[in-house]
Amino acid sequence: xxxxxxxxxxxxxxxxxxxxxxxxxxxxxxxxxxxxxxxxxxxxxxxxxxxxxxxxxxxxxxxxxxxxxxxxxxxxxxxxxxxxxxxxxxxxxxxxxxxxxxxxxxxxxxxxxxxxxxxxxxxxxxxxxxxxxxxxxxxxxxxxxxxxxxxxxxxxxxxxxxxxxxxxxxxxxxxxxxxxxxxxxxxxxxxxxxxxxxxxxxxxxxxxxxxxxxxxxxxxxxxxxxxxxxxxxxxxxxxxxxxxxxxxxxxxxxxxxxxxxxxxxxxxxxxxxxxxxxxxxxxxxxxxxxxxxxxxxxxxxxxxxxxxxxxxxxxxxxxxxxxxxxxxxxxxxxxxxxxxxxxxxxxxxxxxxxxxxxxxxxxxxxxxxxxxxxxxxxxxxxxxxxxxxxxxxxxxxxxxxxxxxxxxxxxxxxx
Numbered sequence: 001x002x003x004x005x006x007x008x009x010x011x012x013x014x015x016x017x018x019x020x021x022x023x024x025x026x027x028x029x030x031x032x033x034x035x036x037x038x039x040x041x042x043x044x045x046x047x048x049x050x051x052x053x054x055x056x057x058x059x060x061x062x063x064x065x066x067x068x069x070x071x072x073x074x075x076x077x078x079x080x081x082x083x084x085x086x087x088x089x090x091x092x093x094x095x096x097x098x099x100x101x102x103x104x105x106x107x108x109x110x111x112x113x114x115x116x117x118x119x120x121x122x123x124x125x126x127x128x129x130x131x132x133x134x135x136x137x138x139x140x141x142x143x144x145x146x147x148x149x150x151x152x153x154x155x156x157x158x159x160x161x162x163x164x165x166x167x168x169x170x171x172x173x174x175x176x177x178x179x180x181x182x183x184x185x186x187x188x189x190x191x192x193x194x195x196x197x198x199x200x201x202x203x204x205x206x207x208x209x210x211x212x213x214x215x216x217x218x219x220x221x222x223x224x225x226x227x228x229x230x231x232x233x234x235x236x237x238x239x240x241x242x243x244x245x246x247x248x249x250x251x252x253x254x255x256x257x258x259x260x261x262x263x264x265x266x267x268x269x270x271x272x273x274x275x276x277x278x279x280x281x282x283x284x285x286x287x288x289x290x291x292x293x294x295x296x297x298x299x300x301x302x303x304x305x306x307x308x309x310x311x312x313x314x315x316x317x318x319x320x321x322x323x324x325x326x327x328x329x330x331x332x333x334x335x336x337x338x339x340x341x342x343x344x345x346x347x348x349x350x351x352x353x354x355x356x357x358x359x360x361x362x363x364x365x366x367x368x369x370x371x372x373x374x375x376x377x378x379x380x381x382x383x384x385x386x387x388x389x390x391x392x393x394x395x396x397x398x399x400x401x402x403x404x405x406x407x408x409x410x411x412x413x414x415x
Contacts, residue, residue: 030119030138031098032056035073037063038096039082045093046203052147053100053139055132058083059180060096067182068102068132070115071294083180085149085191085208092207097145100135104300105285106151106184108132109159109366110349110358114297118351123165124391127348128358130160133192137164140194147204148194153185154277155344155370157192158382162394163348165384167201167411168194171404173377176208185280188273188374198415202408209404221338221399221410224249224256230341230369233266238342238388245385245395249340252414259332261339262325266368272321273371278307279315299359322375329376335400338410342369343382343394372398379404381411 031053037060041048056066059079066073082090090096101116103109111134112118119138121129129138133150137160140148150157152170161168169192176191183189191208195201226246231239250256262269281304289304296304333339345365349358373380379399386393399407 028120028122028138028142028144029117030100030135030142030144032066032101032116032135035064035066035099037099039090041093041095042087042090043093045091045207047089047207048093050094050146050200050203051097052089052094052149052204053098053136053145054086054096055136055148055150056099056102057106057151057182058086058149060086060099063099065182068104068106068113068116069294071292072105072288075288075292079180081180084177086180088207088210089147089149089204094147094204098139100133100139100148102134102150103132103156104297105304106132106153106156106182107281107300107303108359109155109363110299111137111160112351121164121348124163124348126350127391128163128351130163130348132156133160133194136194137161137166137168140164140166140196143196146195146200150192150194151181151184152190152192153188154273154367154374157194158343158370158380158394158396159366161194161382161384162343163392165392166194166196167198167384168192168382168394169201169205169404169408170373170380171205171209172379172401175402175404183284185277185284187280188277198411202412205404205408219406219409221253221336221397221406222255223337224253225259225333225337225339226250226256227261227339227341228258229260229262229266230372233365233368234342234345238346238393241388241393242342242386242395245383246340248385248414249395249397253338253410259339261332261341261372262328266371267364268321269325269375270364270368270371272318272325273374274367275310275314275318276322278303279310282307282310298355325375326377329372329378330400333376333378333398333400335403337400338407339372339398341372341396341398343396345369347388347391347393377401379407381407383411383414
């Protein structure tokens with residue numbers, strides 16, 4: 001969707017340039033100021049002429065990574081090497097123009113960071129941009145970079161892409177190296193990326209996924225599986241808003257059918273996801289939290305406190321459920337198919353909504369959709385095809401493990 005981005009491009013009072021005359025944008029609030037970083041391409045490649053931003057969890061040599069948390073920033077030295085994913089984009093010919101704000105310790109889906117502020121959602125300025133890759137979604141949607149490099153554990157790329165009306169990709173778990181990325185919940189963590197244009201999304205994907213081709217898997221999607229239970233979960237308004245995009249997707253592929261994803265209920269799968277995630281987060285961050293005693297914001301503070309209470313017994317119980325989910329998904333979403341579902345339970349919530357509403361009730365509904373790809377380690381691509389209340393709403397396609405390129409090709413075919 002074409003948009004006039006000139007109004008977003010004004011020099012911030014506190015920031016410097018993000019490179020080659022492109023100023024840090026104060027009105028969007030998407031870029032980090034204290035640990036700003038930029039870099040030139042290291043080679044001429046297929047991304048020549050494109051720009052990208054990096055979420056504040058990726059190491060760039062000589063710069064400090066902040067993890068969306070001031071105490072983390074102060075307690076960590078500058079990186080001695082650059083994260084593999086960042087190096088891949090630089091090696092592909094893209095230019096790094098800045099580091100983007102993320103949710104605190106990436107443990108939120110709203111994009112509201114109590115320490116650094118909330119990046120603007122350029123498509124709906126009175127609503128949150130989504131998180132935790134909030135600055136990336138804002139910068140891409142606002143035209144300040146072509147590619148937003150982020151991450152996705154529980155939906156941290158998919159949600160801001162849906163809220164800000166851009167394409168967003170969560171790859172198959174393990175396909176893109178997390179070397180040089182702040183650890184969070186390793187069995188769910190992935191690199192993610194966003195773009196306004198599906199061609200740019202695919203070009204970035206070809207670089208990031210290089211060396212891990214879809215060997216032996218079908219090169220195209222031949223059947224769309226419409227997730228009946230996912231659409232029932234979001235309700236009639238969202239279902240109506242996505243009806244035309246779903247029909248368009250099914251027509252493009254030619255063969256489709258409805259399926260029930262979870263016999264136990266998606267809420268039960270979400271419980272499994274959040275329990276395992278919390279245990280892994282405490283294992284990754286607990287020692288630092290106990291030692292540094294950081295001041296945490298609302299929502300994040302409560303989730304970190306809960307993570308400290310999850311026992312090994314809780315973990316093992318939910319790991320058994322996860323094994324069942326993985327088997328179920330491998331049967332119901334085989335190679336050559338793509339599961340179709342809403343990316344989010346609604347359009348972006350209003351900014352400054354009560355924490356109990358947005359961080360508890362709304363988050364629980366969102367995780368019930370987002371946990372499907374997370375539990376299965378599956379690739380998911382969100383398409384900016386829907387609108388609700390005048391704001392963007394993403395429609396997602398989820399593929400079998402390793403079929404990332406097939407999803408990208410399907411998205412391109414819709415253009």
